[in-house]
Amino acid sequence: MDFFEAQARAKKRTTRLVVLFAFAVAGIILAGYVAALALEFKFGGNVRARRGSGFVEYSPATRRVEPWQPGLFFAVTAGTLAVVGLASLYKWNEFSGGGSAVAESVGARRVEPNTTDLRERQLLNVTEEMAIAAGLPVPAVYVLDDEPGINAFAAGLTTSDAVVAVTRGTLEKLTRDELQGVIGHEFCHILNGDMRLNLRLTAIIFGILVIGLAGRGVLWAISRGRFRSEKKDSGASAILAAGALGVVLLVLGYVGYFFGRLIQAAVSRQREFLADASAVQFTRNPGGITGALKKIGGYALGSTVIGPRTEQLNHFFFAQGFRSHFGGLWATHPPLDERIRAVEPQFDGRMFDPPELVDVEKQSFLEAGFAPTLPSRFGPLKPAPRRLPIRPAAVVAAVGTLAETHFRAAQDLLAAIPVPLRSAAREPAQAPALVYGLLLSADEALRARQLALVAAQDGAAAATALNALLPALAAIADEARLPLLQLALPALRFLAPADLDRFLGALDELVHADGQVTVFEFALQKMLARQLGLARTPAIATGDIQSFPAVVREIAVVLSALARAGARQPAEATAAFSAGAAQLKLIEGALALLAADECGLAPLDAALDKLATVTPFIKQRLLVAAAQTIAADNTITPAEGELFRALCAALDVPMPQLAA
Numbered sequence: 001m002d003f004f005e006a007q008a009r010a011k012k013r014t015t016r017l018v019v020l021f022a023f024a025v026a027g028i029i030l031a032g033y034v035a036a037l038a039l040e041f042k043f044g045g046n047v048r049a050r051r052g053s054g055f056v057e058y059s060p061a062t063r064r065v066e067p068w069q070p071g072l073f074f075a076v077t078a079g080t081l082a083v084v085g086l087a088s089l090y091k092w093n094e095f096s097g098g099g100s101a102v103a104e105s106v107g108a109r110r111v112e113p114n115t116t117d118l119r120e121r122q123l124l125n126v127t128e129e130m131a132i133a134a135g136l137p138v139p140a141v142y143v144l145d146d147e148p149g150i151n152a153f154a155a156g157l158t159t160s161d162a163v164v165a166v167t168r169g170t171l172e173k174l175t176r177d178e179l180q181g182v183i184g185h186e187f188c189h190i191l192n193g194d195m196r197l198n199l200r201l202t203a204i205i206f207g208i209l210v211i212g213l214a215g216r217g218v219l220w221a222i223s224r225g226r227f228r229s230e231k232k233d234s235g236a237s238a239i240l241a242a243g244a245l246g247v248v249l250l251v252l253g254y255v256g257y258f259f260g261r262l263i264q265a266a267v268s269r270q271r272e273f274l275a276d277a278s279a280v281q282f283t284r285n286p287g288g289i290t291g292a293l294k295k296i297g298g299y300a301l302g303s304t305v306i307g308p309r310t311e312q313l314n315h316f317f318f319a320q321g322f323r324s325h326f327g328g329l330w331a332t333h334p335p336l337d338e339r340i341r342a343v344e345p346q347f348d349g350r351m352f353d354p355p356e357l358v359d360v361e362k363q364s365f366l367e368a369g370f371a372p373t374l375p376s377r378f379g380p381l382k383p384a385p386r387r388l389p390i391r392p393a394a395v396v397a398a399v400g401t402l403a404e405t406h407f408r409a410a411q412d413l414l415a416a417i418p419v420p421l422r423s424a425a426r427e428p429a430q431a432p433a434l435v436y437g438l439l440l441s442a443d444e445a446l447r448a449r450q451l452a453l454v455a456a457q458d459g460a461a462a463a464t465a466l467n468a469l470l471p472a473l474a475a476i477a478d479e480a481r482l483p484l485l486q487l488a489l490p491a492l493r494f495l496a497p498a499d500l501d502r503f504l505g506a507l508d509e510l511v512h513a514d515g516q517v518t519v520f521e522f523a524l525q526k527m528l529a530r531q532l533g534l535a536r537t538p539a540i541a542t543g544d545i546q547s548f549p550a551v552v553r554e555i556a557v558v559l560s561a562l563a564r565a566g567a568r569q570p571a572e573a574t575a576a577f578s579a580g581a582a583q584l585k586l587i588e589g590a591l592a593l594l595a596a597d598e599c600g601l602a603p604l605d606a607a608l609d610k611l612a613t614v615t616p617f618i619k620q621r622l623l624v625a626a627a628q629t630i631a632a633d634n635t636i637t638p639a640e641g642e643l644f645r646a647l648c649a650a651l652d653v654p655m656p657q658l659a660a
Contacts, residue, residue: 020263021204025084028211028256035248037067055444083214088207092343095199098161098535099154100140100493102199102316106309108142108165113426113491119171124426127164130187132483133410134280134404135655139164139190139530143171144310145344149301150174150292153316154186158194158652161493174292178398181288182318184279191278191654194271198316205261206312215246215625228624265315272333273342280343282402290344291352293319297336298352316537398656399623399648406656410483416482418472424465425487428494432503433465434459435488435528437473437479439510439521441524450513453490457506465589482645484525492528493535500532512563519565519639522601523646527607530649541544545614548587548621554607555622556591558647560599562629565639580629583620604643608650619651 019387028150090157095102111120124141131138137156140340147167156162164186166179174182189195296303296319303319314321315332333339340347398406414422424430436454441447455463476484507528511521530594544552559580560573567573575595584591626647630640647656 021208024208024256024259024263026435027259028084028208028252029080031255032078032080032248032252033073033562035252036072036076039244039248040072050475056155064638079256080211083211084207086207087397088203091203091206092199095202096157096159098159099156099163099195100142102155102163102313103140103142103163106144106307107146107311108144110494111141111143113428114423122176123166123171123179123183126176126183128422128487129407129410129414130180130183130282132414132486133406133656134187135406136187136486136488137489137535140493140590141165144305144307147305147307147310149304149306149319150299150319151294151303151305151319152182152186152318153313154189154195155198155316156190157199158196158534159190159654160489160531160652162190162195167305169299171385172339174294177285177288178295178513179283179288180283181279182292184282184396185275185289185318187282188278189271190635192271193272194275198313201315202312206328208256209253209619211256212250215249215253225331235469254353257636272339276339276343282404282407284407290340290347292658293336293340294350294352295354298355324606325546337383354514370470379606399653403656410656412432413480415485417484418475420469421476421484422470422487424469425484426491428491429461430465431463431488431491432499432506434473435485435492435503435507436462436466436510437469438484438524440470440473440512441505446514450510453508453509453513457509458502462506478545482523482527482642489528489531489535492532504528516599519601519642522605523544523642523649526605527649530612530652534652545618548584548618549590550589551611551614551618552590554610555587555625556594557599557603557607558611558622559591560594561601561604561630562626562640562643563593563632564596565601565643566630566633566637574631576632579632580625583625583628608647612650612652614651619653623648623651623653 103110111124111260114122115121115126120141120143123143127141128138130136130218137160140157142163142165144165144167148169150169150173152164152166152170154162154164164183166182170179170182172312189198278288279289302319303317305317305321310321317333320331320333336351337347421434424434433454436450436458440450451463451466451636454466492500492503507525509527511517546651548555559577563573563576563580567576573592577591581588581591611619614622626644630636630644645655
């Protein structure tokens with residue numbers, strides 16, 4: 001699937017969603033206006049209305065209500081929009097903290113990186129494999145301990161703050177292959193931009209529902225005797241009027257909620273078929289996802305979620321989380337048998353038959369997640385040659401895709417990383433030391449100075465942890481360094497602000513210890529700054545710049561940096577730059593190869609910051625141009641590969657490992 005096309009579709013779905021809900025709110029306003037006219041007719045006092053050149057006074061028994069009253073209509077409209085808008089903004093603000101805020105709002109517990117629970121270790125391993133294969137920051141992983149059904153969801157505003165959450169039933173009842181299918185399905189939602197749309201759905205539906213909650217509050221106040229009047233005669237009338245208002249608000253709110261849920265269901269269903277298909281494409285194991293769906297159909301609890309706050313996230317889940325009423329009109333997911341047949345056409349309708357006793361304590365280490373299901377086909381990793389063949393079309397096509405080759409390569413890469421390093425990447429107390437280790441120089445004198453810097457900037461404990469990791473760090477291949485950074489991101493996200501600031505300060509000191517910044521050091525810092533920044537403030541991921549001419553200088557800086565990174569002669573840099581610029585016909589004439597000092601790491605850093613705010617279409621064309629620049633000599637150097645990954649990280653674009 002084309003990543004950028006999926007992002008564009010998500011944006012269109014958001015626009016369509018806003019239009020549909022605008023119609024729903026307009027319907028509520030109209031119904032509210034009619035109800036207000038009825039209340040005025042029933043409970044209003046004497047009314048003076050203009051007739052001809054004078055006024056006529058109507059008593060409650062003889063009056064009639066003017067059908068069009070602009071003042072009343074404006075009041076109803078303003079009140080409805082204020083309630084819906086403020087409530088929606090409140091809910092959106094509640095989730096503005098990103099995926100972790102969503103998961104914790106429903107009582108999910110974050111899985112600790114050093115957990116000794118075998119099922120949780122398996123879940124962490126599967127998630128890491130998926131993230132490395134897809135080129136995504138590794139999401140934080142959560143478990144809903146009080147949910148015995150089989151279900152899962154992904155949530156977040158960007159790929160950098162995304163989380164994956166599964167129910168306790170998912171951990172206990174699914175095999176590793178089935179868990180892979182479920183997690184692959186959720187990664188499809190992350191890549192396709194569905195998470196942000198889901199959060200918008202939740203906020204808007206909550207805004208409409210608040211009208212009904214207000215009516216319920218009025219009726220509750222009446223039932224508790226909160227409405228009182230000093231005048232006995234008017235007391236009963238006031239209570240009756242308040243009760244009628246409460247009923248009207250309740251009905252209006254739930255009528256709007258009814259149609260809101262219909263729209264929610266319609267938006268959600270088709271995405272599930274796409275995510276199922278992508279999960280199969282990713283793992284090349286149809287039995288994984290169909291096995292999970294059959295178990296949902298076979299177990300009595302199925303995919304039901306029972307938490308009091310999970311209802312608002314129904315459309316997030318892997319499978320239907322509640323019993324759909326109204327003939328399935330509210331169903332946010334297609335029926336299980338339809339989803340299974342879409343993957344397994346020969347399905348005979350028989351679901352999983354649960355055994356009377358499941359021995360979950362005697363899984364093998366393979367099933368427990370300490371090794372991938374399939375054996376490695378590539379052997380141990382070896383240091384990469386100076387130059388590797390590259391096909392630019394394949395590089396750009398790989399962006400945001402779920403492919404079996406990436407998945408298997410990620411399994412092999414992770415299997416080759418020493419266990420101490422993977423363990424350190426998951427632990428907030430050790431992850432900073434691991435990242436420091438990725439920056440240590442091979443020069444003994446400089447390395448000693450760097451170790452002293454770590455002790456001075458981040459304390460003796462950090463230096464001790466780093467020293468313990470040095471033997472394992474010496475054994476890893478170059479291509480494992482940035483994936484190790486991906487593995488460490490979830491732990492780094494959960495550092496306290498003071499600890500994170502201290503870590504970033506020490507990191508900067510390490511990078512500049514020798515008075516120069518390498519391409520790898522730049523790429524590492526850029527990836528960390530962008531992805532940790534998005535995790536802290538997901539709302540900064542915007543796409544405001546829609547014009548190529550507005551970023552001509554920045555694009556020239558990027559293409560010039562890439563052209564010079566892989567060139568051995570000036571003529572090679574010129575040819576590489578021209579190959580990339582030719583992919584941007586609208587501005588090709590305005591692009592020129594910049595001098596080395598004009599496209600150094602400092603100008604490149606500023607250029608990437610601005611390019612982070614362009615639209616997905618400009619990002620796509622820029623990556624095509626960048627890939628063509630790299631591929632001008634039909635090979636890719638480590639420096640070019642690291643710059644390209646830094647570019648992808650700055651643009652918030654998932655990039656799998658570059659391969660031949």
